[in-house]
Amino acid sequence: MNDSGQIVSVELGSRSYSISIDTGNVAQTGVLLRTWLNLAADRPLKCFVVTDTNVLHPHANAVKKALTATGAEVRVVCVKAGEDSKSLKELSDLYDELVDFKADRKTVVIAIGGGVIGDLAGFLAATYARGLSFVQIPTTLLAMVDSSVGGKTGINHPKGKNLIGAFHQPVGVLIDIDMIATLPDREYCSGLAEVIKYGVIMDAEFFSYLENNIVGLNNRDPDVVAHIVARSCQLKAEVVQEDEFETTGLRAILNYGHTYAHAFEALGGYGALLHGEAVSIGMVCASRLARKLGRITDEDVKRQIELLRAVQLPVDVPETLQNRPDDILNCMLLDKKTVSGDLKFILPDRIGHVETIGGIDSQSVVACLS
Numbered sequence: 300m301n302d303s304g305q306i307v308s309v310e311l312g313s314r315s316y317s318i319s320i321d322t323g324n325v326a327q328t329g330v331l332l333r334t335w336l337n338l339a340a341d342r343p344l345k346c347f348v349v350t351d352t353n354v355l356h357p358h359a360n361a362v363k364k365a366l367t368a369t370g371a372e373v374r375v376v377c378v379k380a381g382e383d384s385k386s387l388k389e390l391s392d393l394y395d396e397l398v399d400f401k402a403d404r405k406t407v408v409i410a411i412g413g414g415v416i417g418d419l420a421g422f423l424a425a426t427y428a429r430g431l432s433f434v435q436i437p438t439t440l441l442a443m444v445d446s447s448v449g450g451k452t453g454i455n456h457p458k459g460k461n462l463i464g465a466f467h468q469p470v471g472v473l474i475d476i477d478m479i480a481t482l483p484d485r486e487y488c489s490g491l492a493e494v495i496k497y498g499v500i501m502d503a504e505f506f507s508y509l510e511n512n513i514v515g516l517n518n519r520d521p522d523v524v525a526h527i528v529a530r531s532c533q534l535k536a537e538v539v540q541e542d543e544f545e546t547t548g549l550r551a552i553l554n555y556g557h558t559y560a561h562a563f564e565a566l567g568g569y570g571a572l573l574h575g576e577a578v579s580i581g582m583v584c585a586s587r588l589a590r591k592l593g594r595i596t597d598e599d600v601k602r603q604i605e606l607l608r609a610v611q612l613p614v615d616v617p618e619t620l621q622n623r624p625d626d627i628l629n630c631m632l633l634d635k636k637t638v639s640g641d642l643k644f645i646l647p648d649r650i651g652h653v654e655t656i657g658g659i660d661s662q663s664v665v666a667c668l669s
């Protein structure tokens with residue numbers, strides 16, 4: 300199966316865009332950008348590139364080279380790698396840089412990095428001069444399969460993650476699979492949790508494909524990686540097309556495992572568990588909850604645990620958290636899906652299909668921690 304050279308379309312009327320998935324296509328950044336902007340080769344183009352300290356060499360430099368080769372004026376701003384950069388202070392510094400760059404309403408903001416850079420640069424683009432065009436060049440697996448698609452942008456408030464944000468769709472997403480090569484193993488595996496999530500929530504055949512390609516997944520086989528990125532983007536696009544602004548409840552299915560995961564991340568201290576690791580354990584807890592409610596079989600739970608384990612993801616709630624059921628419940632009450640104290644969970648009724656379920660007693664919720 301070869302999915303390199305794929306284009307996935309996100310159909311959102313006047314906000315529609317393409318996701319270009321290939322190997323080595325970073326060299327085409329300038330050409331692709333002008334196509335997405337409908338801008339002739341002889342027209343001036345100002346690009347403001349935001350990246351982080353781990354991505355600058357070689358990836359952001361390659362983007363800069365490709366852009367300047369097509370006549371663009373480019374400013375690259377490099378922020379410190381890590382979640383702390385999704386802050387008001389960092390955003391404010393970037394506004395200063397945009398002013399200094401004499402950005403105008405035609406200036407394009409380009410994020411090259413993981414979800415941190417995508418969210419930060421996306422929110423910068425959403426808010427500067429009431430909205431600049433924005434391009435995502437994701438460099439982590441998580442960003443390729445999730446955060447770069449769908450237009451959620453934002454920064455953290457000291458009291459809560461992603462509390463300040465906006466929907467701002469990119470004009471295009473460029474995914475160069477080769478960029479995965481420099482990603483640390485732990486970050487790569489963390490991204491696989493979101494890939495497995497798509498199989499459980501929407502696509503049983505894709506889940507089976509993952510089960511049958513463990514070696515390729517673990518070895519980062521280029522064809523396997525290209526396929527899982529393309530299929531995940533297609534599935535996310537389907538959801539976003541139906542519920543762009545998260546108003547019908549459909550987009551919430553992307554949060555399978557996340558109600559537990561957000562509590563684990565918050566209580567464990569952000570950074571102790573990577574997001575995908577917390578999601579992996581959260582999916583196991585949610586599948587146990589679905590089993591407890593008689594919605595799925597033991598076999599459906601087992602298949603998820605075995606697949607997550609096979610790609611080196613954790614499946615057990617850390618002991619330090621197992622002893623804190625009340626704290627976990629309190630954290631869950633802050634979940635965006637909670638309405639009037641009624642915890643809502645995304646639960647499978649088979650591999651490949653989920654529903655949002657409320658009215659679950661808290662004893663059952665905490666019983667699924669182990």
Ligand code: NAD
Binds near residue numbers: 442
């Ligand atoms: P990240 O951006 O912090 O990247 C993880 C680490 O990998 C960082 O240290 C980064 O510098 C490094 N890195 C990135 N690409 C690399 C490469 N190719 N080679 C070597 N190192 C590389 O984290 P993430 O997991 O990509 O994203 C997490 C963020 O995404 C969170 O802030 C989360 O809130 C956000 N998110 C947003 C959405 C959305 O829809 N907007 C969805 C999911 C997650």
Ligand code: GLY
Binds near residue numbers: 445449554
């Ligand atoms: N990552 C969840 C969403 O985009 O809605």
